[in-house]
Amino acid sequence: MFSRLLKSILTIANQKPQQQTSHTSEPQTAGPLSLxxxxxxxxxxxxxxxxxxxxxxxxxxxxxxxxxxxxxxYNVVKPLENIRREELGALLQQSLFQREEDPxxxxxxxxxxxxxxxxxxxxxxxxxxxxxxxxxESSQTESTIVGPHDAFNESLDxxxxxxxxxxxxxxxxxxxxxxxxxxxxRVSLLYISEIANMDFVNRMSDRIQNIEYSAVFDxxxxxxxxxDFPSTIFPLxxxxxxxxxxxxxLNEGRVVVIMDQSPSVIIGPTTVFEFFxxxxxxxxxxxxxxxxxxxxxVAFVLTLTLTSMYVAITTYHYEMxxxxxxxxxxxxxxxxxxxxxxxxxxxxxxxxxxxxxxxxLPSKIGQTIGIVGGIVIGTAAVEAGFTSNILIIAVAMxxxxxxxxxxxxxxGSIRIIRFALxxxxxxxxxxxxxxxxxxxxxxxxxxxxxxxxxxxxxxxxKTADWKDTFIRGPFWMFSKRxxxxxxxxxxxxxMKK
Amino acid sequence: MEREKLNRxxxxxxxxxxxxxxxxxxxxxxTARYFGTNGWxxxxxxxxxxxxxxxxxxxxxxxxxxxxxxxxLSASLPRFILTPLYVFLWALFSMIGCxxxxxxxxxxxxLIFPTTSDAVLKIFVDVLVFLYIIKxxxxxxxxxxxxSLLLLLQIPLSLFFLxxxxxxxxxxxLFKEGTxxxxxxxxxxxxxxxxxLTLFLFPYAENNKRWLKYIHLGNGITMFIYLLVTFxxxxxxxxxxxxxxxxxxxxxxxxxxxxxxxxxxNFLFSLFLFSILHTAGMYYWSxxxxxxxxxxxxxxxxxxxxxxxxxxxxxxxxxTLIQVxxxxxxxxxxxxxxxxGFPLLLILLLLLQRRFKKHA
Numbered sequence: 001m002f003s004r005l006l007k008s009i010l011t012i013a014n015q016k017p018q019q020q021t022s023h024t025s026e027p028q029t030a031g032p033l034s035l036x037x038x039x040x041x042x043x044x045x046x047x048x049x050x051x052x053x054x055x056x057x058x059x060x061x062x063x064x065x066x067x068x069x070x071x072x073x074y075n076v077v078k079p080l081e082n083i084r085r086e087e088l089g090a091l092l093q094q095s096l097f098q099r100e101e102d103p104x105x106x107x108x109x110x111x112x113x114x115x116x117x118x119x120x121x122x123x124x125x126x127x128x129x130x131x132x133x134x135x136x137e138s139s140q141t142e143s144t145i146v147g148p149h150d151a152f153n154e155s156l157d158x159x160x161x162x163x164x165x166x167x168x169x170x171x172x173x174x175x176x177x178x179x180x181x182x183x184x185x186r187v188s189l190l191y192i193s194e195i196a197n198m199d200f201v202n203r204m205s206d207r208i209q210n211i212e213y214s215a216v217f218d219x220x221x222x223x224x225x226x227x228d229f230p231s232t233i234f235p236l237x238x239x240x241x242x243x244x245x246x247x248x249x250l251n252e253g254r255v256v257v258i259m260d261q262s263p264s265v266i267i268g269p270t271t272v273f274e275f276f277x278x279x280x281x282x283x284x285x286x287x288x289x290x291x292x293x294x295x296x297x298v299a300f301v302l303t304l305t306l307t308s309m310y311v312a313i314t315t316y317h318y319e320m321x322x323x324x325x326x327x328x329x330x331x332x333x334x335x336x337x338x339x340x341x342x343x344x345x346x347x348x349x350x351x352x353x354x355x356x357x358x359x360x361l362p363s364k365i366g367q368t369i370g371i372v373g374g375i376v377i378g379t380a381a382v383e384a385g386f387t388s389n390i391l392i393i394a395v396a397m398x399x400x401x402x403x404x405x406x407x408x409x410x411x412g413s414i415r416i417i418r419f420a421l422x423x424x425x426x427x428x429x430x431x432x433x434x435x436x437x438x439x440x441x442x443x444x445x446x447x448x449x450x451x452x453x454x455x456x457x458x459x460x461x462k463t464a465d466w467k468d469t470f471i472r473g474p475f476w477m478f479s480k481r482x483x484x485x486x487x488x489x490x491x492x493x494x495m496k497k
Numbered sequence: 498m499e500r501e502k503l504n505r506x507x508x509x510x511x512x513x514x515x516x517x518x519x520x521x522x523x524x525x526x527x528t529a530r531y532f533g534t535n536g537w538x539x540x541x542x543x544x545x546x547x548x549x550x551x552x553x554x555x556x557x558x559x560x561x562x563x564x565x566x567x568x569x570l571s572a573s574l575p576r577f578i579l580t581p582l583y584v585f586l587w588a589l590f591s592m593i594g595c596x597x598x599x600x601x602x603x604x605x606x607x608l609i610f611p612t613t614s615d616a617v618l619k620i621f622v623d624v625l626v627f628l629y630i631i632k633x634x635x636x637x638x639x640x641x642x643x644x645s646l647l648l649l650l651q652i653p654l655s656l657f658f659l660x661x662x663x664x665x666x667x668x669x670x671l672f673k674e675g676t677x678x679x680x681x682x683x684x685x686x687x688x689x690x691x692x693x694l695t696l697f698l699f700p701y702a703e704n705n706k707r708w709l710k711y712i713h714l715g716n717g718i719t720m721f722i723y724l725l726v727t728f729x730x731x732x733x734x735x736x737x738x739x740x741x742x743x744x745x746x747x748x749x750x751x752x753x754x755x756x757x758x759x760x761x762x763n764f765l766f767s768l769f770l771f772s773i774l775h776t777a778g779m780y781y782w783s784x785x786x787x788x789x790x791x792x793x794x795x796x797x798x799x800x801x802x803x804x805x806x807x808x809x810x811x812x813x814x815x816x817t818l819i820q821v822x823x824x825x826x827x828x829x830x831x832x833x834x835x836x837x838g839f840p841l842l843l844i845l846l847l848l849l850q851r852r853f854k855k856h857a
Contacts, residue, residue: 316609319760430767431605431618438625438644438774445640446632459642460504 033103035059035118041107048110053080056088062115068130076115076126088119097124111184133158139241141408147283151241156186156260162243163190163258167250171195177208179222179259183215186260187222190246195253197486200269200450204255219262220409228448233416235409236449238267238274245279251492253485255450269449269484271456273469275410276300281472289472297470299404303414306398307344308421308433310391314340316429328390335385341426343387347395348419350377355399456484502703505711507638508695510645512715514775515691517648517722519601522744522766524688524723525730529739531681533674535667536736537727539685544720547689551716553840554696555709560847565700566839567790573846580791587788587804589835593828594780595808596821598622601773603818608747609763619809622773627805629778630785631798634701637778644771651765652722657753658729666735674736687829688723692716693836694779696843697786781805 038061042048051060058080062072079091091097100106100123106116113129136158139151152159160174175189187208191201207226216222219239227236240246241264246256249267257266276296281289313320314333321329336343354373358366381387398418405411417440424432447454457465462483467473481487528536561569570579602618610618629637675681695712702708730745742748750762785801792800815821
């Protein structure tokens with residue numbers, strides 16, 4: 001009785017690892033490589049196509065929607081239709097036809113967009129990958145006024161081609177990975193050898209290889225699986241849909257990761273300040289670029305502080321309001337029955353609702369939302385005595401300022417901090433406000449992106465990089481790559497042999 | 498990867514922000530009360546004295562070739578002497594850290610939140626200090642760069658006072674109508690304290706000696722700020738008015754007016770939370786560094802937590818600002834003894850070690 005129990009436990013224990021490996025590695029096919037076994041693997045996959053050529057005793061198995069029809073017809077179908085049996089050997093000598101003996105590799109090949117050719121001589125894979133894809137369009141989220149307008153799309157190959165067209169150098173290296181235990185999405189890691197620090201390349205490669213997740217759908221999701229601090233609210237990698245941004249970062253010694261099925265590429269290591277830059281800065285005259293950049297930092301301060309300062313001042317520090325403003329402010333506040341913190345939270349929440357509704361709705365209805373929000377709620381809220389005019393101005397200004405920040409992900413992080421600051425200011429006025437700012441600074445100082453400091457060049461201080469951080473200096477000043485890249489070739493126009 | 502070393506300039510800012518703090522608000526009154534007319538000039542000789550003291554610290558680094566002070570001590574002194582010394586230093590540093598926060602909070606309560614309990618405010622600052630320290634000295638130094646820059650951004654505000662500044666108020670007399678100069682010197686020297694904690698930064702600094710100059714730079718920035726504030730206050734108020742003002746700098750700030758905002762003294766005083774945070778953080782961190790020599794197996798973050806908890810409990814005893822200031826006075830005196838005596842002790846030990854090595 002006991003021996004039977006022990007035996008059954010041992011068999012279960014022995015089975016367990018086998019189950020795990022079948023889940024994590026290549027698809028395991030039972031039995032030897034044969035058409036029947038491969039078709040068995042794809043049973044109930046009604047989108048699989050199976051064609052037979054009785055004269056040649058050939059069978060082709062493929063997914064039609066994964067193939068480029070043109071390539072497939074000219075490379076496979078036409079030759080097979082017009083060839084005699086004796087000539088088949090010569091045709092299979094072409095490098096296009098790759099012989100496979102491992103059944104699991106054949107299954108993987110079919111899934112990757114190859115056609116599997118079953119012949120008496122063996123099994124051959126012919127790559128004709130080319131599914132229907134969105135064409136190269138301009139970016140909706142990162143539009144610029146001047147500069148190139150092409151943007152990445154969901155095809156890894158197209159995206160790689162866009163980058164290769166720009167970086168015409170054999171120094172551009174590409175490492176390939178597959179991510180997702182089941183979905184096996186293709187991921188490419190790009191860097192320029194002798195410019196990128198190999199520590200970053202290796203670190204990123206290790207992290208991508210160590211991802212344990214069944215499916216990764218987008219670059220933004222991939223970021224959350226490879227970043228240094230998964231619980232932080234700040235984005236620790238830059239994302240961009242623009243090839244010019246990706247290429248410029250490669251030139252700075254950064255690592256770029258492109259994921260299949262994702263239009264945004266991941267760039268790392270990055271700094272918090274890079275989220276306030278836009279390609280427009282570089283395409284404009286340097287004085288204009290500098291002005292825009294300073295404007296964005298001002299917008300950052302405004303969006304972060306305006307509403308919370310209103311709450312702090314109107315709750316605890318009325319003395320800070322100049323006398324000529326005091327009358328209109330108290331008059332405006334006098335009809336509001338709520339404390340300022342509640343009033344501000346109410347308005348900020350309304351604004352967030354409008355923003356979220358506008359983002360999810362079709363653009364035509366989105367305009368209606370703007371009218372409803374701006375005119376109906378804004379004016380009506382003041383007239384009904386729900387909120388003061390001054391707060392409407394503060395909230396509207398901070399909202400406009402938040403739109404100035406080019407990065408949507410950073411803008412989202414700032415929104416959360418803004419809410420926290422409003423609550424803290426409502427609790428303890430200026431003291432609460434400073435407490436919140438202190439928390440953010442302490443948090444920021446610990447963050448790293450791929451192990452490099454996130455707040456560089458401010459902390460650690462690297463004044464040489466300030467000319468392309470807080471301002472956009474003229475190009476003749478940019479002779480060095482950013483310190484964060486720790487590049488073996490710090491000078492931009494000279495490469496060490 | 499190799500552990501990051503503290504950037505030299507970060508060390509300068511670490512020193513500056515540890516030194517300056519609440520004392521900035523009272524400094525013009527202290528100089529006016531104890532040294533009388535043109536008392537601000539005394540800041541320069543005191544600065545020179547502090548410079549000499551920093552040179553002693555540099556000598557320890559040079560003679561010990563960058564060895565940690567704990568290595569120097571443990572190489573010569575037995576454990577039964579070191580343990581009580583470490584406990585004493587830990588208590589001293591932790592209490593200074595606690596009192597810095599307590600003093601700030603009490604002033605804040607007095608000026609801005611008279612109906613709020615000081616304990617509530619203190620809990621907020623203590624939480625912030627704790628979160629600050631547990632990030633480690635390297636991240637503390639990074640955060641401190643931002644804190645220091647935010648504080649130094651106030652320097653341009655001094656331009657607004659130039660209109661009201663009058664050289665006549667400085668008077669042509671030197672140190673007239675002063676009271677107790679000895680006490681004044683003690684207090685001014687106390688205002689510069691904070692540089693001595695660089696003794697514990699040896700293992701974290703770069704391996705070359707260049708960073709030692711940056712302690713002087715930090716001290717120089719402190720002196721510049723102190724001189725600027727006191728000099729402006731003398732010309733803005735006159736020394737007699739300064740004697741009767743509790744916080745001359747805040748009174749001066751109260752005159753600032755901008756189109757959208759005025760009387761920003763409360764806001765700027767709140768900004769000094771960052772200075773207090775760093776000063777307290779550095780003292781607690783040093784206390785932890787010392788006591789970790791005894792409790793090597795306990796994680797350092799746990800030590801920080803218990804150090805803070807213990808000092809906060811003791812810190813509950815003084816209830817009023819006057820009591821806190823009188824406690825502070827005693828601790829400052831002991832700390833002064835430490836900043837002079839400790840480097841001297843280390844130099845003595847290093848000399849003895851060198852002699853023994855030669856004989857061996």
